[in-house]
Each structure stands twice: as structure tokens, then as C-alpha cells.
Amino acid sequence: MSISLVDLASWRSGGPDERRRVLARLDASLRDTGFVMVTGHGVDPALRAAVRTAARTAFDLPPAVKEGYRNKGDGGWTGPGGISAGAIQDAASPPDLVELWSLYPHHPGVWPAEAPALREPVEEYARQMRRLSLDLLELLADALGEPAGFLTRHDRDAAWTCNVNWYGSRQQTGAPRPGQYRLGAHQDWDLMAVLDRQHGLGCLQVRNGPADAADDEANWQDAPYHPDADALTVNLGELGAMWSGGRWQAGWHRVLPPPANAPEEQLMSLVWFYNPGPATPMPPGGGAEERPATVGEFLDERLQAILLS
Structure with a gap:
């Protein structure tokens, strides 16, 4: 498996040869x-x-308190059993062992009064x-040999999501059911995702081979x-693969239980x-005869397809 490490600073300011190597x-x-x-x-590591730190305070709140901040489409908390990432490919995929706090554009967000330090760092x-998204879109366009605005031209009213994913311990979740993961095997459907992640035994895995x-x-x-x-992980989703004309793939991944x-x-x-x-x-592209x-x-x-509650 080859997941390269590329330096955006070299792409921005390097000479022609260095830029070609990055691409x-x-x-x-x-x-x-x-x-x-x-x-x-x-992206500031202190931030x-x-x-x-602030999100941990929010996730540690009692379930009854978090329930008052449940995500109803305007952001906030999604509790255990709320999603099954693998359900797009396999409707029988069990619920994922994850809790989320989400922020969406054009919404003020849902912020717990019991964790007042959460809002400011998440918004920043x-x-x-x-x-960073705009830089990455230009980088992707450059690698495809397209003009700088190939992807940023669609940026108006961008539909981003900012999630904090908390993967609790086995002591907190209990033993996983057969086939149950922190996040089940899936491809994202977005143009791209950017992850700042922690590594552990129950970590992110990538599929290196045919499904x-x-x-x-x-x-x-x-x-x-x-x-x-200080590397961030970027993966393409289905839309990103389509915009590449099929040159690139939407990365298959899962998070171990x-x-x-x-x-x-x-x-x-x-x-x-x-x-x-x-x-x-x-x-x-995309291969489907009928699609939105x-x-x-x-x-x-x-x-x-992935929402369970």
C-alpha cells in the first residue's frame, strides 16, 4: 500500500521540478x-x-444531558447507535461504535451549556x-492538469461538515457485536475528507485491494x-473520484472496534x-444509469442510508 506524504508548502512555493514531484x-x-x-x-496543532480537550468534556456528559443536544439536522450530538457507515454497501451492517458532535454551514450550531469551551475552538x-479546503482543491486540479478553478468554481455555498468523532473504550461500549466496528467499511461519498486523527490499536485501516x-x-x-x-490525512470520496474522471479512487476505509x-x-x-x-x-461518471x-x-x-436514529 502506498499512501504518500506530500508537502503543501513545497507545492505552493517550490520550483517547477519540486512541484512536479509533489504532484x-x-x-x-x-x-x-x-x-x-x-x-x-x-492548521494550528494547539487549536x-x-x-x-473541550470535546472530551462534552462527550463525558451524562447521556440524558447529551440527549438535549441531539443532532436534528442543525448540528449537535449523535449518540451510540446513531449511524452505520457501512450501510450504504451493506444494509445489514450493524451500528457503529462512535459518538459525534457536528457543525454545519449556515447553522449557529448546537452547543452544550455544560461544556462552554467547545464552541470557540470548533468554529475556529x-x-x-x-x-485549507481551497488549497487542496487547487492542488487536486493541478494534479489533474486542470485550471486552478476547476474545483473551486463550485465552492459557492459549499456544503461542508465538521465532525468530532469520539471512539469510546471497550469498557464504555462493551464488546462489539459480530461485524461491528467503530466505523464500518465504507467509501465516503463527499468530494474529499480531511482527518486529524489519533493512532491506536482500534485505528483507521485502508483497503489495499479489490473489494x-x-x-x-x-x-x-x-x-x-x-x-x-504534523500530517493530516486526506481521502477522496465518490464525488472526488467522479471529478477526477475515474483516474482516482474513493478510498475504502474502516475504524477497528x-x-x-x-x-x-x-x-x-x-x-x-x-x-x-x-x-x-x-x-x-459514477457508473449508475439513474442518479440524482x-x-x-x-x-x-x-x-x-447511514442514519439509524
């Missing part, structure tokens, strides 16, 4: 796995730590990720992790999903 590494990585790791992104993180292989388990490998390089041999392990990921405005026409006409309709269709 070649990016292209090979997205063709192989749909994933790439980026450094030189400029990410502040988000985690969303602003920094919004800036219909006889021994599929042998194709799953732990995603590389580069904390010393809480491990029995590390029953206290808890992990938290900051996950940014980026999509163009909902009125944007669907890109060509707009990005917004496509996203709603996919979202409804």
Missing part, C-alpha cells in the same frame, strides 16, 4: 488508495488540542479547514501515521468533509 506523489497515492497525507497545511477549526477479493481481510492495513510531521487487549483505549478524530454547493450539477441531478440530492440520498 506525482499525490497522483500515485490517490490512484492506488484514494488517500494521501499532507504537511505544510497551516486541534483545544478542540479535543472550521474556519481554518475551510481555508470482492476472496480473502478480503488480508487487504486491510493500518493507515500510516506521521505525528512528528475497541480492542480487547487495550480496554481503556479511547480515540478522537477531527473530521472535515467538503462538498461543493448543493445546487452544483453532478460530475460525469445535483450534488445536494446525491448527498441527501447517501446520508439517509
